[in-house]
Amino acid sequence: MLKKYPTVRYVLLRAIWYFLTFLVALSLNFFLPRLGSDPVDIMMAQSSFSSPEIRKQTEENLRKDFGLIILDKEGNILRDEGGNAIKASKFSQLVTYVGQVFKGDLGTSFKNQKPVSEIIMQALPWTIALQFPAILFGWIFGNSLGALAAYKRGVFDKALFPLALLMSSVPFFVFGMVLVYFFGIVWEIFPAVGAYSLELTPGFSLDFLFSVAYHYVLPFLSIFLILAGGQAIGMRSMGIYELGTDYIKYAKWLGLKETRVLAYLFRNAMLPQLTGLALSIGQMVGGALITEMIFSYPGLGMAMLTAIQTNDYPVIQGVTLLITTSVLLANFTVDILIALLDPRVKQSLAMDVK
Amino acid sequence: MNFSKRIVCSALALLVVFLISCEEEKAAEPKTSSYPRSETLYLSGSQWGDPNTFNLLVETWLVAWPTNDRFNLMYEPLTAYNSLTGATEPILGTLVSYDAEKVVVDIQPEAKWSDGKPVSSADVKFIYELGKRFPQAPTSYVGDFVSEIKVDTVDGKERLSFMVNKKRNNPLVILDQLQAIRIVPAHIFEKYLADNNNDFDAVKKIKCDNNPVVSGPYTLAQYNNERIVLVRRDDYWGNKVLHDGALPVPKYIIHPIYKNNDHFAINLQKGALDASMNYIPRINEKKKDGVNTWYDAPPYFVPGSMHFLYLNNTKAPLNDKNFRRAMAAAIDYAALNRLAVSNYMPEMKPGLIMSEGLEKKYYNAEEVSKHSVPLGDKEYAKKLLEESGYKAVLDDKGNLKHTLGPKGDILPTLLIKSPAGWSDWEAIVNLVVKQLRSVGIDVREGFVDGSQYWPTLPSGEFDIVMRKPPVAVTASLPWNRFNAVLSSRNWRPVGDGNSMNENEGRYNNPAASDYNKRVDELLDIIPLLTDEEEMKAAYTELNNIFLDDQPAIPVCHLPEEFFQFSSKAWTGWPTEKNPFAPPQLPWVGSGINTLWRLAPVK
Numbered sequence: 001m002l003k004k005y006p007t008v009r010y011v012l013l014r015a016i017w018y019f020l021t022f023l024v025a026l027s028l029n030f031f032l033p034r035l036g037s038d039p040v041d042i043m044m045a046q047s048s049f050s051s052p053e054i055r056k057q058t059e060e061n062l063r064k065d066f067g068l069i070i071l072d073k074e075g076n077i078l079r080d081e082g083g084n085a086i087k088a089s090k091f092s093q094l095v096t097y098v099g100q101v102f103k104g105d106l107g108t109s110f111k112n113q114k115p116v117s118e119i120i121m122q123a124l125p126w127t128i129a130l131q132f133p134a135i136l137f138g139w140i141f142g143n144s145l146g147a148l149a150a151y152k153r154g155v156f157d158k159a160l161f162p163l164a165l166l167m168s169s170v171p172f173f174v175f176g177m178v179l180v181y182f183f184g185i186v187w188e189i190f191p192a193v194g195a196y197s198l199e200l201t202p203g204f205s206l207d208f209l210f211s212v213a214y215h216y217v218l219p220f221l222s223i224f225l226i227l228a229g230g231q232a233i234g235m236r237s238m239g240i241y242e243l244g245t246d247y248i249k250y251a252k253w254l255g256l257k258e259t260r261v262l263a264y265l266f267r268n269a270m271l272p273q274l275t276g277l278a279l280s281i282g283q284m285v286g287g288a289l290i291t292e293m294i295f296s297y298p299g300l301g302m303a304m305l306t307a308i309q310t311n312d313y314p315v316i317q318g319v320t321l322l323i324t325t326s327v328l329l330a331n332f333t334v335d336i337l338i339a340l341l342d343p344r345v346k347q348s349l350a351m352d353v354k
Numbered sequence: 355m356n357f358s359k360r361i362v363c364s365a366l367a368l369l370v371v372f373l374i375s376c377e378e379e380k381a382a383e384p385k386t387s388s389y390p391r392s393e394t395l396y397l398s399g400s401q402w403g404d405p406n407t408f409n410l411l412v413e414t415w416l417v418a419w420p421t422n423d424r425f426n427l428m429y430e431p432l433t434a435y436n437s438l439t440g441a442t443e444p445i446l447g448t449l450v451s452y453d454a455e456k457v458v459v460d461i462q463p464e465a466k467w468s469d470g471k472p473v474s475s476a477d478v479k480f481i482y483e484l485g486k487r488f489p490q491a492p493t494s495y496v497g498d499f500v501s502e503i504k505v506d507t508v509d510g511k512e513r514l515s516f517m518v519n520k521k522r523n524n525p526l527v528i529l530d531q532l533q534a535i536r537i538v539p540a541h542i543f544e545k546y547l548a549d550n551n552n553d554f555d556a557v558k559k560i561k562c563d564n565n566p567v568v569s570g571p572y573t574l575a576q577y578n579n580e581r582i583v584l585v586r587r588d589d590y591w592g593n594k595v596l597h598d599g600a601l602p603v604p605k606y607i608i609h610p611i612y613k614n615n616d617h618f619a620i621n622l623q624k625g626a627l628d629a630s631m632n633y634i635p636r637i638n639e640k641k642k643d644g645v646n647t648w649y650d651a652p653p654y655f656v657p658g659s660m661h662f663l664y665l666n667n668t669k670a671p672l673n674d675k676n677f678r679r680a681m682a683a684a685i686d687y688a689a690l691n692r693l694a695v696s697n698y699m700p701e702m703k704p705g706l707i708m709s710e711g712l713e714k715k716y717y718n719a720e721e722v723s724k725h726s727v728p729l730g731d732k733e734y735a736k737k738l739l740e741e742s743g744y745k746a747v748l749d750d751k752g753n754l755k756h757t758l759g760p761k762g763d764i765l766p767t768l769l770i771k772s773p774a775g776w777s778d779w780e781a782i783v784n785l786v787v788k789q790l791r792s793v794g795i796d797v798r799e800g801f802v803d804g805s806q807y808w809p810t811l812p813s814g815e816f817d818i819v820m821r822k823p824p825v826a827v828t829a830s831l832p833w834n835r836f837n838a839v840l841s842s843r844n845w846r847p848v849g850d851g852n853s854m855n856e857n858e859g860r861y862n863n864p865a866a867s868d869y870n871k872r873v874d875e876l877l878d879i880i881p882l883l884t885d886e887e888e889m890k891a892a893y894t895e896l897n898n899i900f901l902d903d904q905p906a907i908p909v910c911h912l913p914e915e916f917f918q919f920s921s922k923a924w925t926g927w928p929t930e931k932n933p934f935a936p937p938q939l940p941w942v943g944s945g946i947n948t949l950w951r952l953a954p955v956k
Contacts (some may be wrong), residue, residue, distance in 0.1 A: 045810075112404060114406060196580075201388065207501060296617050309804050
């Protein structure tokens with residue numbers, strides 16, 4: 001089937017695999033948080049009650065609200081012989097959950113009763129606004145520097161390489177704290193904390209936008225520079241490797257123009273780097289938890305951490321679903337792109353069919 | 355290259371994103387574009403996650419500042435407890451008297467809601483009696499203590515008599531409730547209930563964030579996930595009645611929502627935050643940046659709460675009181691103070707009564723020294739262990755391998771459970787482990803995630819656990835503390851699903867042959883006593899039992915809240931030298947009086 005169209009066949013097969021992976025990930029997202037304590041137990045332990053009866057009543061109400069116990073058609077709690085509410089099995093919860101997901105309903109947070117989609121929509125723009133430009137520009141900047149270093153070598157390379165190595169090996173939270181300490185506290189050039197000045201009301205005013213931009217600098221740099229360092233090193237070694245390959249030597253022998261040779265070089269050296277870029281963009285929606293904590297910056301990472309601490313299942317599931325989906329989508333896109341762009345892969349696809 | 359295209363695209367994307375973000379803000383008041391620093395007070399430490407609802411009928415752990423906990427900026431309680439003087443100060447009501455039968459409070463006739471309607475007995479009865487109509491109401495616990503509220507009119511004022519429910523027979527808790535329960539406008543909430551066919555859960559979904567009807571000096575202006583803004587109500591009824599016609603000085607109060615403990619210290623030092631209540635280590639080093647505390651010298655703060663090691667009294671060897679007493683003796687409290695909590699602790703005295711402040715009158719030093727083990731005396735601890743048959747087994751390097759029990763059996767390693775990331779507690783636990791091991795007690799640190807820590811408390815599934823009983827400094831101290839550590843009233847076995855919210859260490863099992871019924875008797879009698887001498891005698895007796903049995907170990911005395919403030923933007927904070935208000939942030943109890951005394955720095 002589809003033997004005449006190896007690429008289409010490949011895409012379809014990949015799509016099926018990714019869908020299966022998605023289902024497995026969905027169940028893992030569902031079961032893993034449920035291995036620990038029950039969210040109701042955590043809430044109950046943090047509050048005090050005057051009598052066991054009131055305690056039990058409150059606990060049952062919470063379990064009912066959260067769909068953790070079984071109800072009959074009129075919405076009454078089903079009880080066992082001892083009068084205790086019957087807990088819903090994890091499997092029946094999973095069925096309900098998957099049903100809701102496919103209807104586009106991510107549920108409601110246990111902790112603050114907000115729809116999960118609203119929590120995500122409030123945090124996601126900040127996460128993307130911080131990470132997307134940092135990743136994209138970090139990637140462009142790092143790769144350009146790396147390629148230049150590989151091509152030019154000499155003093156430029158000798159200065160850049162150790163610096164990039166240093167940047168890529170500093171954990172980014174350490175770098176973030178160093179930035180806060182010097183630029184935020186000692187020299188007071190940039191604000192140390194927050195996404196905008198709290199004196200201002202968020203709105204479409206110049207003051208506010210300026211304040212956002214001003215607060216943006218340090219968190220942006222903390223991601224951008226570290227990422228650029230890593231990319232530069234990768235690109236540099238790829239570049240040096242490609243410069244020594246036969247096709248480059250052959251191209252040089254043929255007397256092709258230098259720019260032409262460089263173009264060949266980049267096309268090949270860029271491929272693995274491109275995969276890296278797609279993956280980082282896929283993972284970015286998980287939020288930069290540490291960056292958000294260091295700078296008290298709004299975003300998804302923090303939303304997820306709070307949810308994990310309180311076992312707020314719907315929020316954990318919602319965020320992990322988002323991460324899963326975007327990582328899988330990014331991977332899928334890369335697979336397809338490589339199949340289309342890389343002649344070697346394309347060739348092997350055609351071979352497979354034969 | 356399409357480099358420039360990418361820049362343009364990204365810039366556009368950014369712009370869109372900001373536009374989306376900007377729509378989040380929920381405003382109740384007409385929007386102000388900015389809050390001038392000289393009119394705005396920044397307080398923080400109560401709100402951690404995203405603010406959710408401002409509806410007082412919702413469980414308190416779900417409600418956002420300042421409608422959670424006991425804050426009285428928007429909704430007010432009947433009275434405020436002054437944790438410095440012990441006085442019950444008037445807010446919506448004035449405490450007239452209290453005895454074993456009833457607690458009597460007059461409602462302030464001038465008290466008004468922000469919609470102009472008077473605050474009346476109907477409002478008080480609404481929230482106090484809500485549990486009778488809806489058992490899931492957050493105030494339903496009141497019914498166990500107050501059997502009914504009688505209303506009379508005396509000199510044109512409404513007089514409320516909170517009748518003591520004989521079931522619990524505890525007027526002290528009713529006094530606590532006068533401050534803890536904030537009164538809500540009955541006419542508004544009755545309407546919500548009527549509109550929703552008396553469906554309580556539907557009413558709980560109302561957020562009360564749009565022009566709420568309040569009685570307090572401030573009201574909600576706007577909020578989002580980064581901050582909550584309150585604005586002053588210039589027509590607040592209490593300005594005339596309680597504050598000689600003056601207005602609270604700050605026009606706005608902003609609670610920034612930080613995601614990291616360090617941000618309290620950073621922002622206090624930078625003058626971006628005016629006061630906070632979180633633990634900040636080495637506060638004395640921040641004085642040069644204008645960060646101050648109640649005392650200029652150690653312990654810097656006024657002690658108000660005890661932090662404990664709760665011991666599982668049902669598990670060997672912790673079920674042996676000599677073993678527990680040896681533990682209490684082996685801990686070097688002075689070292690804890692110096693190394694773990696930045697010298698924030700006064701000199702450690704044994705027992706459940708504080709030797710200074712309001713509890714001093716119940717403290718009997720002579721009896722305490724008779725019944726207590728000597729604190730920080732390792733030799734005493736070693737001797738006691740040896741006499742009780744315990745033996746430390748060391749390895750070749752001289753480190754503790756394990757402890758042998760009186761029957762020669764190897765005792766299990768005891769874990770001290772404590773939430774990971776609570777830096778002051780982590781430091782305490784690390785030191786305690788070191789000190790206990792040095793006398794031959796096999797204990798180890800057990801740092802766990804919050805989701806593992808909280809549920810094990812009421813179910814009692816721990817060996818040893820770090821615990822701060824949920825007691826604020828209120829009228830019922832120290833009874834409240836004794837109750838939290840010793841009461842067997844709601845006894846449940848370890849692991850029982852209905853679990854206990856006090857005495858989680860399961861001391862004094864009522865079903866056991868050695869049950870000491872005097873403990874629960876005293877806990878029942880003390881709230882009914884009014885004679886100071888009798889009270890002192892009863893407290894001393896109870897404290898002696900605690901010291902003899904040592905069911906738990908107090909490890910440090912720390913403040914109720916770490917009240918630290920910056921004088922960079924606002925001056926006039928209460929301190930030891932100028933104690934016009936208790937050492938609290940100006941948002942709870944009598945601490946709120948500070949708002950009328952602050953002055954902006956010119």
